[in-house]
Amino acid sequence: MAPPILVQVVVDKPLAQGFDYLWDQEALGVAPEIGHVVEIPFGRSTLVGLVIKVSDHSEYEINKLKSVTKLAPLPPMDAAALRLMNFASQYYIHGLGETIIPTIPQMWKKSSDWEKTLEKINPSEVKKPQKKKIEEPARSEGYIDESQLNEAQENALNQLRVSGVENEFKATLLQGQTGSGKTAVFLNWLKTILNVEGSQALILVPEINLTPQLERRVRAYFPNKKMVVLHSGVSEKKRGVAWYEAITGKAQIVLGTRLAALTPMPNLRAIVVDEEHDPSYKQQDGIRYSARDLAVWRAHDLKIPILLSSATPSLETWMAAKSGRYQYLRLDQRAQGASLPKVHLINTKDPQNQFSPGDANKPVAKISLSKPLVNAINKNLQNKKQSLVLINRRGYAPVLSCSACSWLSKCQQCSSYMVMHKAGALGRKPVLSCHHCGLVKTIPTHCPDCGNADLKTLGQGTQKLEDSIEEAWSSARVLRVDTDSSRKSKGAEELFQEIHDGNVDIVVGTQMIAKGHDYQNIGLVAVVDADSRLFSQDFRAAERLFAQLVQVAGRAGRASKDDEQSGDIYIETQFPEAAVFQYLLRHDVDGFLSHIANERDEAKLPPFSYQGMVHAEAKSLDKAIQFLNALKGHLKTQGLISQGLRVYDPVPKSMVRVAGVERAQLVLESDDRRQLQDVLEAIDLDLRDSSQGRISKNEKVRWLIERDPISI
Numbered sequence: 001m002a003p004p005i006l007v008q009v010v011v012d013k014p015l016a017q018g019f020d021y022l023w024d025q026e027a028l029g030v031a032p033e034i035g036h037v038v039e040i041p042f043g044r045s046t047l048v049g050l051v052i053k054v055s056d057h058s059e060y061e062i063n064k065l066k067s068v069t070k071l072a073p074l075p076p077m078d079a080a081a082l083r084l085m086n087f088a089s090q091y092y093i094h095g096l097g098e099t100i101i102p103t104i105p106q107m108w109k110k111s112s113d114w115e116k117t118l119e120k121i122n123p124s125e126v127k128k129p130q131k132k133k134i135e136e137p138a139r140s141e142g143y144i145d146e147s148q149l150n151e152a153q154e155n156a157l158n159q160l161r162v163s164g165v166e167n168e169f170k171a172t173l174l175q176g177q178t179g180s181g182k183t184a185v186f187l188n189w190l191k192t193i194l195n196v197e198g199s200q201a202l203i204l205v206p207e208i209n210l211t212p213q214l215e216r217r218v219r220a221y222f223p224n225k226k227m228v229v230l231h232s233g234v235s236e237k238k239r240g241v242a243w244y245e246a247i248t249g250k251a252q253i254v255l256g257t258r259l260a261a262l263t264p265m266p267n268l269r270a271i272v273v274d275e276e277h278d279p280s281y282k283q284q285d286g287i288r289y290s291a292r293d294l295a296v297w298r299a300h301d302l303k304i305p306i307l308l309s310s311a312t313p314s315l316e317t318w319m320a321a322k323s324g325r326y327q328y329l330r331l332d333q334r335a336q337g338a339s340l341p342k343v344h345l346i347n348t349k350d351p352q353n354q355f356s357p358g359d360a361n362k363p364v365a366k367i368s369l370s371k372p373l374v375n376a377i378n379k380n381l382q383n384k385k386q387s388l389v390l391i392n393r394r395g396y397a398p399v400l401s402c403s404a405c406s407w408l409s410k411c412q413q414c415s416s417y418m419v420m421h422k423a424g425a426l427g428r429k430p431v432l433s434c435h436h437c438g439l440v441k442t443i444p445t446h447c448p449d450c451g452n453a454d455l456k457t458l459g460q461g462t463q464k465l466e467d468s469i470e471e472a473w474s475s476a477r478v479l480r481v482d483t484d485s486s487r488k489s490k491g492a493e494e495l496f497q498e499i500h501d502g503n504v505d506i507v508v509g510t511q512m513i514a515k516g517h518d519y520q521n522i523g524l525v526a527v528v529d530a531d532s533r534l535f536s537q538d539f540r541a542a543e544r545l546f547a548q549l550v551q552v553a554g555r556a557g558r559a560s561k562d563d564e565q566s567g568d569i570y571i572e573t574q575f576p577e578a579a580v581f582q583y584l585l586r587h588d589v590d591g592f593l594s595h596i597a598n599e600r601d602e603a604k605l606p607p608f609s610y611q612g613m614v615h616a617e618a619k620s621l622d623k624a625i626q627f628l629n630a631l632k633g634h635l636k637t638q639g640l641i642s643q644g645l646r647v648y649d650p651v652p653k654s655m656v657r658v659a660g661v662e663r664a665q666l667v668l669e670s671d672d673r674r675q676l677q678d679v680l681e682a683i684d685l686d687l688r689d690s691s692q693g694r695i696s697k698n699e700k701v702r703w704l705i706e707r708d709p710i711s712i
């Protein structure tokens, strides 16, 4: 009798190990390969899992094992993709199954529909063979041919090509100010790589709203290549098809956000990470991976080149380039010949910058903008240029308060306030809404505490600013762009198009308008709430604010050749002397990075050390803290706290309560990567032992371990 075939399968559960199943050859055909997706009975239901081992024996009694019920009509994940998943699982201390399975699109997790799904994708190919398109790039979509590159771009492109030796890992930082033509360089570089038949390239971008414009641009470079787009805004169906085309090698280009970083691509030959410093590359729940870091590991493992692009590189990447670990390429001029916008710091404490009561120049009573900014907007309107006014807070006002007592619109489930939103365009009534848990309430007519009818808003958000700007400049066309306005009748892309088409004069919006867009007629950018992001317990706050300000400044004056009209950025602040603003004033990205590098070095903070974090969530903060204290005590008694490892005291998170759950964290830090990894693995084993999944059995505390946290 032939020996039985046994397979080990991992599923989406927080478990380190896989489960053994029998493979019934009569029902399912020849043995599967490692990397195949299968359906298995699990408890009383069925689950989709991935085969990680095929053998002829099991540690368990064979006749007690259940059988695999179905094999997915998919090629097995390739060996390199599995190495990547294994690495991610180990490094980020997350079960292998719960690392792999969530990367499979929903469509391929419905095992009952597998055949139908495949049929839908494949016959269409048979029936209507794809028409051969003629290679003719659409120049209108920002296509810059190699022959049009300027000297600096050409230089960078040549360096990339020279160093792109076959079978060699090479990481490059392409640092260049906003509008310097980085995108044009990396797309021309990818062209060379994709010329080799069958090659695949992965382009990672930070956020969905960035993709439409970039998507058209990438397509313009590769009219004959199959490109797929993967991000959370793509429908489940499209995502399932895109993923299928990537893993079968049919798609040559995968353009996507962080979730695309783990897509199997059997012929991957190059990776680009655009805006590599962007915090959205870090996943903030489940397996808390950094898509950028995984991309670098993947390139290293595959021995292929990777390009990291940014105007304001992360300190980690910048130091790697400085030290020679990464190739360092720079573009120091704006591609269309424009100079960088002039930076103006408006000290809002200075009485000269404020309107005095009864000031004749003040446009409307309630405008909250400073005098120099109002004047600048006036001038910019006269010049027929567009203005962008940024405030990073959506809604009408961040808090509603009672004028008679101390009542404030606190969220009952979170340690935050409920934001007032004015009546929406779709006839929605004004509401109070919590931006953390989603709770929505009607606005009280009287103070819930004292009954007073005079309720007042405090502070302002995009809606209030929009109102006052509309009133102040009544003949100007004003557009608000934030996640609320883009969710309504018009999608984000349509709103952006209005700006591109010149249909608006003043745009009020959150950070989402600032990223990546190549607007051609913006003369002025104003930031009115920079101070709210200046002080934070998070040591990365300044780095993030600096990058955001450079990004937003970069939207101004992109196409003006005339130096007089290079564009202006106005920042209202009470602290103009702060380092962030001073380096920005001089457009000194490298100066700023050296400055924070020194600070971090002195404080032994990353990247001069490595950090891990244990998150704990419970009904009460006390419980969460107790749990982490016990963990710390346990590390001590077990002798796990050796020299060089710093274990801080557990502390409440800066937002303690979210949706009725209270949260605390414990930070561990070491100068040695390996030491940190070892202790985190020990903690993981220990916690798993005393837990059901991720909930500790005794204390009912939910825990999670994170490597390289980016918000502390």
Ligand SMILES: Nc1ncnc2c1ncn2[C@@H]1O[C@H](COP(=O)(O)OP(=O)(O)OP(=O)(O)O)[C@@H](O)[C@H]1O
Residues within 6 Å of the ligand: 142, 143, 144, 148, 149, 150, 153, 176, 177, 178, 179, 180, 181, 182, 183, 184, 185, 311, 335, 336, 516, 517, 518, 554
């Ligand atoms: N060599 C060139 N000649 C003329 N225009 C160019 C050239 N290279 C790029 N451009 C144009 O300059 C603008 C900025 O280029 P690109 O978007 O590639 O820069 P970037 O550095 O990626 O910008 P950002 O970081 O601001 O997104 C685009 O409109 C692009 O079409």
Ligand SMILES: [Zn+2]
Residues within 6 Å of the ligand: 411, 412, 413, 414, 434, 435, 436, 437, 438, 439, 659
């Ligand atoms: Zn809430």
